[in-house]
Amino acid sequence: MADPKRWRHTGHRDAVRTALWLLARVEHQPGPCAPITPAHARRIETVGPGAADRVERALDIASQRRTIERPCPCGGAIDVHGGEGRTPVAHCTGCGHIWTEGGLLGAA
Structure with a gap:
């Protein structure tokens, strides 16, 4: 059985699973994935706030x-x-x- 912590792009976007997978990487949780690099962390810090803002606007919660x-x-x-x-x-x-x-x- 596949490890549920492993995330593979299957051609279908699933925002919830993607967000949880990314959160686990950012929090350095153990799993079958390589740790994020400092460059990845900087990219997430740059892109994350804008993505969160777009989600809040789309859901009308901001x-x-x-x-x-x-x-x-x-x-x-x-x-x-x-x-x-x-x-x-x-x-x-x-x-x-x-x-x-x-x-x-x-x-x-």
Whole structure:
């Protein structure tokens, strides 16, 4: 029987098993795999935070705030807040208007 700690790419992506395999390598857990090198560790440190951010955004579990390019008619910047399962809300940093998916709520 194959050792479940050994991971081979079979052409199908399985994010959970891949993440667990990588975590075991990073934590230097014993297994049938070669230890990661310092270069591998640096690469994981570089790529990991961006990957985690993309997963959180895809699952809508991260709080997000962005300023959109189009300004409010008053000329102020429009900030959009959302994530963590909440309905997105936009507000103007100039006049204080607030928008939701349903439309304009009014001034703050």
